[in-house]
Amino acid sequence: MPARRLLPSEEAVDLIALVRDLATKELAPRAAEAEESAEFPRDVFRLLGQTGILGLPYAEEHGGGGVPYEVYLQVLEELGRVWASVGVGVSVHALSCFGLVTKGTEEQKKEWLPDMLGGDLLGAYCLSEAHAGSDPAAMRTTARRDGDHYVLNGAKAWTTHGGQADFYKVMARTSDDRNGISCFLVPADTEGLVADNPERKMGLMGSTTATMVFENVRVPVERRLGEEGDGLRIALAGLDSGRLGIAAVATGLAQGALDASLAYAQQRTAFGKRIVDHQGLGFVLADMEAAVQSARAVTLHAARLRDQGLPFGREASVAKLVATDNAMKVTTDGVQVLGGVGYTRDFPLERYMREAKVMQIFEGTNQIQRMVIARSLDTSTQTGLELVR
Amino acid sequence: MNIVVCVKHVPDATADRKFESDNTVDREGVDGLLSELDEYAVEQALQLREKRSDEEISVTALTVGPAKAADAVRKALQMGADKGVHVSDDAIAGSDYLGTSLVLAKAIEKIGSEQKVDLVVFGMASTDASGGVVPAMVAERLGLPQVTLASVIESQGDQVRIKRDGDTATEVIGATLPIVLSVTDQSGEARYPSFKGIMAAKKKPVESYSLSDLGVEASEVGAEAAYSAVEEATARPPRTAGEIVTDEDGSGATALAEFLASKKFI
Numbered sequence: 336m337p338a339r340r341l342l343p344s345e346e347a348v349d350l351i352a353l354v355r356d357l358a359t360k361e362l363a364p365r366a367a368e369a370e371e372s373a374e375f376p377r378d379v380f381r382l383l384g385q386t387g388i389l390g391l392p393y394a395e396e397h398g399g400g401g402v403p404y405e406v407y408l409q410v411l412e413e414l415g416r417v418w419a420s421v422g423v424g425v426s427v428h429a430l431s432c433f434g435l436v437t438k439g440t441e442e443q444k445k446e447w448l449p450d451m452l453g454g455d456l457l458g459a460y461c462l463s464e465a466h467a468g469s470d471p472a473a474m475r476t477t478a479r480r481d482g483d484h485y486v487l488n489g490a491k492a493w494t495t496h497g498g499q500a501d502f503y504k505v506m507a508r509t510s511d512d513r514n515g516i517s518c519f520l521v522p523a524d525t526e527g528l529v530a531d532n533p534e535r536k537m538g539l540m541g542s543t544t545a546t547m548v549f550e551n552v553r554v555p556v557e558r559r560l561g562e563e564g565d566g567l568r569i570a571l572a573g574l575d576s577g578r579l580g581i582a583a584v585a586t587g588l589a590q591g592a593l594d595a596s597l598a599y600a601q602q603r604t605a606f607g608k609r610i611v612d613h614q615g616l617g618f619v620l621a622d623m624e625a626a627v628q629s630a631r632a633v634t635l636h637a638a639r640l641r642d643q644g645l646p647f648g649r650e651a652s653v654a655k656l657v658a659t660d661n662a663m664k665v666t667t668d669g670v671q672v673l674g675g676v677g678y679t680r681d682f683p684l685e686r687y688m689r690e691a692k693v694m695q696i697f698e699g700t701n702q703i704q705r706m707v708i709a710r711s712l713d714t715s716t717q718t719g720l721e722l723v724r
Numbered sequence: 725m726n727i728v729v730c731v732k733h734v735p736d737a738t739a740d741r742k743f744e745s746d747n748t749v750d751r752e753g754v755d756g757l758l759s760e761l762d763e764y765a766v767e768q769a770l771q772l773r774e775k776r777s778d779e780e781i782s783v784t785a786l787t788v789g790p791a792k793a794a795d796a797v798r799k800a801l802q803m804g805a806d807k808g809v810h811v812s813d814d815a816i817a818g819s820d821y822l823g824t825s826l827v828l829a830k831a832i833e834k835i836g837s838e839q840k841v842d843l844v845v846f847g848m849a850s851t852d853a854s855g856g857v858v859p860a861m862v863a864e865r866l867g868l869p870q871v872t873l874a875s876v877i878e879s880q881g882d883q884v885r886i887k888r889d890g891d892t893a894t895e896v897i898g899a900t901l902p903i904v905l906s907v908t909d910q911s912g913e914a915r916y917p918s919f920k921g922i923m924a925a926k927k928k929p930v931e932s933y934s935l936s937d938l939g940v941e942a943s944e945v946g947a948e949a950a951y952s953a954v955e956e957a958t959a960r961p962p963r964t965a966g967e968i969v970t971d972e973d974g975s976g977a978t979a980l981a982e983f984l985a986s987k988k989f990i
């Protein structure tokens with residue numbers, strides 16, 4: 336049963352209907368097998384690009400859809416409901432475009448954004464290193480200035496779309512200051528840039544994750560975004576929005592798990608009645624629904640703040656924390672609802688459970704989210720009442 | 725060139741379908757959509773426009789149906805049609821193929837009175853009634869050649885050539901515009917609308933006609949004028965458990981073969 340949604344406009348209704356149609360016809364039939372065989376569905380991203388879904392949250396003048404986050408996140412949720420790897424991919428792609436949109440010069444935007452938002456090019460985001468995940472400022476990858484180029488050396492771990500992307504948004508050190516980090520847009524075919532073998536993950540195998548190795552990679556100065564030293568700020572600002580994307584995908588994943596569990600509980604019988612009619616099991620489903628609705632509510636609350644141009648960092652962290660923890664709980668309970676078959680690979684629940692786990696880890700672990708929230712509580716001076724403009 | 729694509733709004737085939745007390749399909753109480761078989765017709769019209777980009781080609785999506793049927797036109801506009809026409813009138817409810825074809829033909833004539841219609845495109849059948857006869861009836865009423873069930877469509881100037889796949893042979897049929905064409909689900913996957921298409925559709929013109937706008941009398945259409953009536957409609961019985969063959973003594977294969985043979989599968 337698809338989620339109930341209150342949408343702000345007729346085009347938003349039509350957009351969600353389009354995404355549901357596309358998810359049912361193009362994603363659902365392939366998801367299980369592609370996850371099993373670790374197939375990255377590049378063609379799906381091209382289709383999503385053609386339909387305008389990759390560029391939805393960005394301005395129309397740059398080839399985007401100009402859609403508010405409140406709507407965009409519900410699109411991500413619908414994708415995540417059917418295939419989490421694709422939802423994550425769209426969110427990571429949006430993250431890879433973020434620095435260019437916010438810090439790029441008009442020239443840079445005009446040159447690259449249309450292809451990036453139009454779906455011809457797929458992006459990736461290189462912040463983490465093997466020894467520097469939660470603490471990205473500890474990164475060691477360097478970008479040394481050499482005339483009108485920078486020369487990049489190092490290795491970026493955990494890159495979603497590593498080896499598949501057409502461009503990489505890379506944070507690298509331009510000075511020894513802890514925060515002396517700059518941001519570059521590096522085309523995939525630049526000499527000296529290679530992808531290691533993909534990680535052998537617990538789940539989300541339809542989304543390739545690989546370390547990107549930089550060996551004397553020469554990047555023209557025009558491909559730096561913002562000033563030298565702006566890199567960490569650009570990376571972290573993007574993460575606030577990225578976390579909302581992950582919160583939405585996790586909410587969708589949980590909705591998918593609930594839908595599959597409910598359908599099963601309505602036809603499986605035990606002790607002469609449908610298992611949904613056993614109160615003990617019905618309450619499990621009720622808690623799952625409550626968890627999904629809560630996840631959606633906190634996520635959309637943060638989105639609405641963002642759409643109003645108000646600070647939303649704390650709320651984004653709350654959304655990421657709540658939605659991914661809830662997805663973990665809902666998918667685990669989903670396995671329980673299906674009983675023995677829930678534990679087999681012939682049913683999707685165990686896969687959903689494996690997929691939910693990573694949502695608690697990337698784009699800032701949930702411990703880091705709590706850290707962000709606690710700090711924000713301690714330092715915030717915001718007043719509570721805001722008017723929708 | 726002026727192309728009219730006829731599109732039908734049908735109940736979602738994946739949802740539960742219900743009937744009204746008069747045994748007609750409940751079109752209000754269920755989710756509806758543009759008949760998937762008509763999406764192929766819209767696709768072919770759009771492809772024709774794209775292939776002949778040096779010509780001025782306009783694609784009009786035409787539907788006959790209740791208020792909700794406007795969604796079918798809107799979907800066609802989102803896919804890329806240029807304008808829409810929605811014929812709606814309480815008197816049309818319950819029309820049979822003859823009544824429907826009359827309204828469609830009159831609407832096409834009205835569209836043609838502003839600019840001559842060169843090509844009318846239909847899907848091969850609707851996904852609800854599955855008659856597949858309306859294209860032929862409309863052609864007859866308009867006095868145009870009917871070129872139906874095309875799986876491949878080529879055109880140059882006013883010449884159209886199609887392939888029609890039969891059980892035993894494939895026919896190649898040539899015709900000169902204006903014609904009525906129907907296309908099959910083999911003619912090429914229909915595109916998804918894009919978000920830009922969704923936004924653009926909001927600004928595209930849609931005209932609404934009633935029967936009197938078309939010069940059709942209420943008595944000519946609707947359930948009263950229908951030559952056929954549905955006397956009874958019964959929901960399909962729920963699927964039974966089926967027959968399970970258990971192989972205990974080596975006779976399983978024989979039992980399976982006998983079952984298949986009894987159903988004429990082998």
Ligand SMILES: Cc1cc2nc3c(=O)[nH]c(=O)nc-3n(C[C@H](O)[C@H](O)[C@H](O)COP(=O)(O)OP(=O)(O)OC[C@H]3O[C@@H](n4cnc5c(N)ncnc54)[C@H](O)[C@@H]3O)c2cc1C
Pocket residue numbers: 427459460461462463465466467468469470492493494495496536539544693696697698699700701702703706
């Ligand atoms: C599938 C996948 C895809 C990814 N995609 C990308 C990508 O596209 N781009 C990218 O840059 N990165 C990506 N990452 C990396 C991801 O963001 C990091 O794995 C994550 O930030 C955690 O870093 P770490 O693995 O180094 O863990 P660590 O930082 O070593 O953390 C280990 C544990 O310590 C805890 N911890 C650390 N610091 C604190 C603290 N201060 N207080 C309390 N607890 C703490 C953590 O919560 C965690 O439980 C991806 C990771 C995965 C698994």
